[in-house]
Amino acid sequence: MSSPSMSAPERLGPPRGARIEVSDVYQYFASPGKEPVLAVDTTSLVIEPGEFVCFVGPSGCGKTTVLNQIAGLVKPTGGTVTLDGKTAKEGRPDVGYLLARDGLLPWRTALGNVMLPMELRGTPRAEAEHRAAGMLETVGLGKFLHSYPSQLSHGMRQRTALSRTLVVEPTTILMDEPFSALDAETRLRLQGVFLKLWEHHRSSVCFVTHDLSEAIVMADRILVFGARPGKIIADYRINLERPRNVLELQENDQYHHYFQEIWSVLRKELAAA
Template identity: 50%
Template sequence: MNPAVELKDVTLIFGGDHPKDEPVLAVQDIDLSIPPGQFVAVVGPSGCGKTTILNMLAGIIGPTRGSVMRHGQEIDGPSDDIGYMLARSGLSPWRTARRNVELGLEFRGVPRGERRERAMELLAKLRLEGFADSFPSQLSQGMRQRVAIARTLAIDPDLWLMDEPFGALDAQTRLTVQAEFLDLWYETHKTVIFVTHDLEEAVLLADRVVVMTARPGRIKSDTIVDLARPRVIDELRFDPVFRETEHRIWEELRGEIV
C-alpha cells in the first residue's frame, strides 16, 4: 500500500527571482512518509516551515526540489478531497452555522436536502444542533471553531490538514473541542497532519509527533506516541507514559526554540 502522503528530499526556497529579492530557505531535505489513517502532529519553532509543508500537501505551492506525493502520485495542484482548517474559523458572517457547514457541499452541487442532513448530523456530534440557525456573531469562539471543524469534515475529505486549529481557544474550551475532534476522527481514521505549537496537545492527540528544527526546517525527530486509543483527554494528561513522552519530545524541541 502506498503512503497516504510522502515527502522525499523536499527543499523549498522562497524568493530569489530578482536581484533585490533575497531568497529564503524555508525547509530543507524533508523526508516524511505517513501511512493511511495515521494522525501525525508536527511541532517546531515559529517560522520553521510547518505551514509550508501543509501548503505543499494541499497543492497550493510546489517544492523547489524533491517530491510531494499522495498515494504514490505527485501532487500537481489543489484537490477536492482535502480538508484544510486554520487557526481562525473563517466563517462567513452572513451565513448561519448550518449554512456555513454546507458551504463545501454547495460548491459540489449536492442537493439541498442532503446538504442539510449532513450539516445537522455533524452539528449534533459537536453538540451544536441547537445553534444551527445562529450566525457566527451569536456564537462563542469555541462554538465557531466547532462549526469550522464541521465545515471542514462535511465534504468527507480523505486527508485532514490542520494548522493550529485550536490555537485561538482558551485552555478550558480547548480541552473540550480537542476531545470532540478526536472522537470525530476516531470514527473515520482518516489521515491527519496536525500543526501545533502546543506540545501537550500534540502528544494527547497524535500517533506520531514530528519535531522540526529552526529555519531552515528539517526533521529533527519522529516519535511514536505509545498510548492506547480511544483516548480520554482529561484523564490522559496525568498518565505517566504521557508525561514521559511529552518530556522526551520537549528535550528535542527545547534547543530549537531557544
C-alpha cells in the same frame, strides 16, 4: 468539565486516509532585491493511511510550508509530494484544511456554512442540509443551526468550521494550529470532539501545533522540526492506547514520559531559533 454530547466509538474505525509521501523537498522563498531564503531544507516523510501526525518546532521552521506543500498550495522548489501516488495539487475534494481562524461566511448561518462544501460538490440540498445538521448536532451545536457567526462564541465558531471541514469526510485532513486561539477549557473540549470523530473515520491527519501537550494527546507520531531552515530532526511514535480521553491522559505517567523526552529536544531548537 463536560464535553459536547457525543458517544465515543466502541473501537477504532478502519484506516480510510490517503498515503502521504514527501520526498526530498526543499523550499526557497524569494523577495525582490534580496537573496532567496531557504525555508525548508531537504526533508522527507511518509504518513500511512489513517495515521495522525503532528508537526512541532520553533516558529518559522517550515511546518506550515510543508503542510501547504501537501495541500498543493505551495509547489516545492525541489522534491515531490504525493497523496496515494498522485502529485499534490490545490482544490482536491478529498483534502480538508482547517486554520486557526474559522473563516466562516458572516452572511450564512452555522447550517449554511457547513452546507457550503457540499453545495460546491453538487450534493442535493435536502441531503446537504440533513448531513450539515447532523454534524453540528454531533459537535454540540444542534440548538444553533440558524445562528450567524456574529452570534456565536469563538469556540462555537471553530466547532462550526470543524464541522464544515469534516462533513464531506475528507481522506486527508490538514490542520494549522486550529485550536491555538481558544481558551484552555474550550481547546480541551475541541480536542476531545475532534479525536472522537477522527477515531471513527480515520482520515490521514497532518496537524501543526506549538503545544507539545496537544501533540502528545492527539498524535500517533510527532515530527520535530529544527530551527530554520526547517528539517525534521526527530520522529517519535506515541504508543498511548486509543480511544483516548484528553482529560485522563493528563494524569498518565507515559504521557509525562513522552513530554519530558520530546521537550528535551524541542527546547534546544526553540533556544536556537
